[in-house]
Amino acid sequence: MQQIVKVSGLSKQFGSFTAVDQLSFSVEEGDVYGFLGQNGAGKSTTIRMLLSLITPTEGNMELFGLPLQSHRKEILQQIGAVIEKPDVYKYLSAYENLKLFARLSGIKPTRTVLMNQLELVGLADRAHDIVKTFSQGMKQRLGIGIALVHNPQLIVLDEPTNGLDPQGIADIRNLILFLSREQKKTVIVSSHLLNEIEQIATRILIIDKGKKLVEGTASTLINAEQAILEMEVSNKESANRILASSEWSNQLLPEREGKLLVKIKRSDIPAFNRMLASNGVDIYSLASRNNLEDYFLQVTAGKQYVGTFTN
Amino acid sequence: MKSTIVKLFLLTSFAFLGVVSAGAQDMNALVMKVKAKLDKVKDYTADGKMKTDVAFIKAPIGKVKVFFKSPDKFKLQRDGGISVLPKGGVSINIGSMVMQTGFVAIDAGMSTVQNLPVRVVKLLPNADAGDIILSTLYIDEQNLLIRKSVTTTRENGTYEMELIYGKYDEYGLPDKVIFSFNAKDYKLPKGITLEFDDTDKAIKDKMKGRKGRVEINYSSYTINTGLSNSIFNNQ
């Protein structure tokens, strides 16, 4: 497997603000690489650095085995990207936009190729309408069409589901799967909505405040020893008091939707349950969550939690 | 109008023919002899080039065509282009005044013009009403040619005209006429011209105190072909 992206020690500072801090990761050929983090975690800055929109303060980036700085043109020829909103020239038609960006990508497509591309993203019947009249979803599809028109190796999608309805979100998910499985493309997709990513990503990087929290395959991350216990209890105050003096006192997470959250080893769950019950706390529901969204919450929010308590 | 120079030329060539007063009989005789010579030309057409030489006017040389028919019909026609001539309603008034009331001709001695000896004759109008105060003619007695004239007016200062003869001197027609006058300077507000720079001081100094001149160089005359009056109609 070829390493498509190799990033090491990447940092970006805007004035005194550190947006990305000593970030290292790598993307292998064929990966659907999920790039996760809350808003402002540094995902966009990192992606923009990968696309040479932003110059890093320090660190190295290699794509397709070439240093980005010295081989910018060759590398960008192999990348298709949609960054945040899929903005295109509103006063041009879908066809004109596609043709224009194809030429900028260094190819001279025939009319058939362009129309096929529009067909692929479901815009063939609107090919000659100006983009001003398009819905958000249509613009998104056109943006993806533009990203793919020059048949790039690597596709970078920054928050591709932003502003889309559930159907649009599902379409994007299917498209990513299609690109990965049928066309054997490498995809980097970022999002703060993690349940979207967990279904498609083969590997996941979670960052927070510009720092890498964890990187790994989706299955290893999900099957981690740790679980998150979500509980509805009769008396939250006494439950909290009891937990604070227990061996799990450091593992309490912030409440969510009125439910208590505890980060806990799977093997400890029965003992934990018994301890609460024996101290007179009635438990109405108890759920062990270990999907990616919870994991994400666990590592990002948990970090905040720990931070708060150690201060 | 171009008529200024034209009429003045007309005046100096022909107007004095109306001088009848006594005062200096030999001067009168001289003037009559000049008239006799000029009378040989009943009409003519001439091609010429006109140059306007005023310090603050930059103009190219323009082609003109001149028509004359005895006794007083005169027309200067531009051959395209734009011409600038000093203004002054003097000429027409002189012309009519001379014709009607006449002048007193006074001998003012000898002088030289173009290195030739000339008789200076001063013409004083009989009436005070006109614009002309004094007219001085410099007459070449030998060839019966007027070589120069100076006319002082009430309103428009002094005009000077020099006539240089060549091929057509037997008809009393000049090859070149130089008309000099005092040109009044003018100034335009910059808002109109939208110019940011001041004119170079050197150029300005050069412009100061220079007399304005208009020169007409005649290249050829066609004489006594019986010009129709209609040519002068639209003037």
Next chain:
Amino acid sequence: MWEHLQIELYKVFKRPRTYLSFAAITALIGVIQLGLWVDGKEYADFVMADFASSFSVDGKILNGYFICYVILQLLLVHVPLLIALIAADMISGEANMGTLRLLMTKPQSRTSIVLAKFLASSIYTVLLLIWIAIMGLFLSMLIFGTDDLFLMKSSYVVIVKESDVFWRYAGAFCFAALAMITVAALGFLLSFFAENSIGPIVATMSVIIVSTILSTMNIPLFNLIKPYLFTTHMITWKEFFDFKVNDANEAIIGSIQNPQKIVQSASILFIHIVLFVGTAIALFRKKDILS
């Protein structure tokens, strides 16, 4: 680079805004021509009022050449706005629309993107001037005919022979193109500092208006900085309409009174263009695209 220039031109000429400028020029010139057609004599009398008291001017003053001079004099003050409308929008407009980041992820060097964009705005500027030439010069020549060009300068009068005029207009238009490309370069540079187009357009116009006022006012303090303002040199096209005279004060056909002034102004404008565009390239190469 050539490819990218074509694309930039394609974008410029696909925008309705571009044609607005051409329409505006057509309307402005049409109004001037109509005005002079109807009331030209009064305008000429007004301009010549002082002069006409001691001289009479004979001939067809209100000919096509004169009309074009009036048009250029009036229009070249306003055309910078139309140029800023496009040039100051070249980068900021794309940043605003969001297309800049997509554009910048394409395999094109940043320098070539900037140069292509600047060249596209220059070509637009030149086309605008060609349009002014067609409407202001050729149409005026057709409507009003041609004759000698009679011009009142602030302290003297120039009459340019009919046969000696046209090449002067060719020169004047070339010079005007250089001056207007300087405006385009300024607008272009300013468009790097904003993510909307209004800011740079207004900023470009402000710079030009303030500099023009400084250039026009005859105040000793301002006179010191005048030679360094590019607006002072933008009107040097007028030098094409002044010729040398010989010792006998005869016009020397085909001459220019101050050719060194034209060369000097052109050089200063050219230096401005290089500076503006050079700065733009330097900035853009380092710029983080955050829009």
